[in-house]
Amino acid sequence: MSVGSPALAAYSLILTALNARLVYRRAQRIEHESKNDVTRALISLQQTPLELTKDDRLLAFIPINDQWRLEIVERLNRRYAWTVATGTTIAWVIVAFVFTLIDSFISLHDPIDDAPAGHAVGTLWLWLLCLVIGWLWVPTFTCGELGSAIRHANQKTVKKAAKRIRLIKQKANKAYNSAMTKITVVNKFPIPRRSRRHAVDHIHGAGAESQHGHGRSVRGDNNTANSAAGSSRFAAICSTAVQSVRPEMDRLLIPKDKCSPLNRDELRLSATFNYSRIMRYLVLVDDVLRALNRLASGREVGLPRNPLILEIV
């Protein structure tokens, strides 16, 4: 596509750079701790179709997310930096072009020699050099890479969460055992199954509370008591544990782990296709930055009811 229309590729490149500048300028006015992360993500993900979502079932929604965010942002940061290889290649191209020029001027008096062809063709392909250098300056991230980054981050986060949950479970078990001993000692009667469950749940809640000092931790407990299914119990514990870790985490930049088939033809052009989504991108930037501003100015206290999450369409 960019060979067919260098103008289009150049246009896309300039748009990317201009958008980056715009996002940066607008984000500078906001005072929020995750300002730089948000800016970085918005800049790097210009080539990825993004949309805001209110779906709170995503892993990213769970506020353990410092880990998740770090993972993603670290990946996003990777630019196609200047390496010896790229530098050498570009230098080599320039040297070749200079030789072509020299040849073209030396063989001026020779009508049979086809040197002007080299000169003209060389000039015609010069845009390639500009665009390659340009894309080295501008950080971008395509949908496929984003997908792998998200999977990686998901795995890491889940591992970390599982570890935390295991810790909490151990503590709760200890508390449960000691409580049971106390109860048996006091009552000298076998305890009915039902009230045992209740005791466990209570201890779970108490354990989490005492460990992290947040009152919100009991949310999943009804579920825990009612559902026998291991997975939902796990999920409930997970959300409990995880919410009690850090409830005030912002949930702004969380893409979903899929690229929908609707935009396949756009995705195939992913290197330079941001031109076709420029309007949508600008609206998105506006939304995200306004939400961030709201978070920063503290108009929403505690957990916002509809957190904004970025999703790949």
Added chain:
Amino acid sequence: MFSATVFALVLQCGITAAAIIIMVFTPTVGVGCRSLGYVLYGGIAILILFLTIVSTILARISETRISPSTTWSIKGFTGLVAVALRRFCLLLAFVNATGTIVLSCLHFSRTLDTCYCNSSVIGNGSDSYIIISFDGQAMRTYRIRATGLAAACIGIYMTFLWFITTLPKEIYQLV
């Protein structure tokens, strides 16, 4: 969007124009097979750019309308045209790219080194002639100018890009 278009055009036009100048003013002076190929290439590239911008605008119009009850509507129509234009641009770009590569190959393999091409029949018509011996001085000035033009366009584009890409370091540093 506007400045992006302008600078993209500067790059494309500058480079293509330089190539065309070199070819046209290489005796025999006039539009021949090679320079016509360049003109077509540059023209189609710019056409693609404009069609894509139109497609973007139409897609935006389609996006912002509420979906209507009737079958024929602005939303549906603009959406259709936008997608059609985008596909068409892709096809055109493919054709153009193939054409350019083939043209470059023909150049270097001297397939275009024929009497018809060398005498620039396309531009000069019945007045066309062929060179047997000539003095290269006039050609030199044109070549220098053309190279200067290409360099200037690249310079403008890269300088602009450099200015708008330099963001503070904290945006790119690792956490």
